[in-house]
Amino acid sequence: MSFDWSHLRFFLAVARTGRLTAAAAQLATDHATVSRRIAALEQALSARLFERSPRGSVLTPAGESLLAHVEQMENVAARIQNDIAGSDLALSGAVRIGAPDGFGSFFLAPRIGELCRRYPELDVQLIAMPRIFSLSKREADIAIGLTRPTEGRLVARKLTDYHLHLYASRAYLAAHSPIETPDDLADHLMIGYIPDLIFTPELDYLPQVPADLKVRLTSSNLIAQMRAAVAGTGVCVIPDFMAATEPELAPVLADRITITRTFWLIMHADLKDTARIRAAATFIGEQVERNRALFMPG
Structure with missing residues (x-):
């Protein structure tokens, strides 16, 4: 050499x-x-x-x-470490989980402590950001994505579908004109993503709302959008599993407008059987299955 x-x-x-x-x-x-x-x-x-x-x-x-x-x-x-090392060592070290801000902060973060308790030698790194994570560049060991990858040495499995609806604060709805049809949305301030900063087409929700919308407040961060809605700023498309944590939010036109998206669990093909990664992936799948009603209520 x-x-x-x-x-x-x-x-x-x-x-x-x-x-x-x-x-x-x-x-x-x-x-x-x-x-x-x-x-x-x-x-x-x-x-x-x-x-x-x-x-x-x-x-x-x-x-x-x-x-x-x-x-x-x-x-x-x-793979050498996974195949050769003893089982105790194999379940030690760091595992990095990349997830969209909503899923990472509102669903996974409150539950991730159980993974830490289950494997005391595992260092869990949760990156909750609105972006696509490159597994080949080791930006994450496990990624939660909104689309199934079609390129690269990646494996993916469906975690769950989830619903999104229009929401606004109860105070906002009480202070503004009623919203009884999609056309009524034209009289209300809409909250959404900054168009040129949408990192995946699956987040471009508002074109699916059949109305002439006035989108006057935009943010690249879904949590920021939700907090603005809670504060009474306007109407926002929010996943049901996030809105369920805020009693101040009320659904708008829930019987008329429903948007459905999918969460995928993605791993690199060469590392999916590594013990620490497999353990974390199994944990995430268990948590989603246990709480499926949060993602698809009703």
Whole structure:
């Protein structure tokens, strides 16, 4: 072997963060060490792996090719730990769960403590953000998505369908004109997503509302939209499992307008059988099944 295998850790960190300083922080070392390791790897391979600019480090074609190999090595290393390590060790370490803000904060966060108690050596990292998580880049070990992936080495299973309805605060409804038909919504302030920041088409709810809407308050965050509705700002499309936590919210035209979406549990094919990931995925599935009525009430 003409190069030091340990250099690949540094290469992977820079490839994923795009900056030497960020990679150094991730690896608990300094900028100079990362730079030296990358230079040594490039010299050993006789190839330039990154194009450097003030904006950061971008992979060259040779770097892209190497990244694919290194990610495969990373997956093999994870499988080795799962296959060879004892059962106690296999259920230790970190598992990172990426989920949309609503599911992560309102459903999973209040229940995740049971997973921690069940496996005391497991470090659970819950990322509840409105975004798509890249499992190949290790942004998460498990992702909760709104669509079933069709590309990459990913496996997915359906968790549940869930309903969304229009909601407004009881105070808002009492202070404004009645909403008896979809056409009445034209007289009310609507709350929704910022169109160009919708990270997946499944969140583009408002075109499914058959009315001339005045969307005057927008946010990239569903929790922010919901809090605005609770405060009496206007009418908002909210998942039923979130609205159920706020007694101040009342459904609007629930018998006329229902939107249905699906949550998928997604894992990388090479890591789905790793004990810590399998344990967390099983737990999430159990919790959803146990609370299915929250997602599909009535």
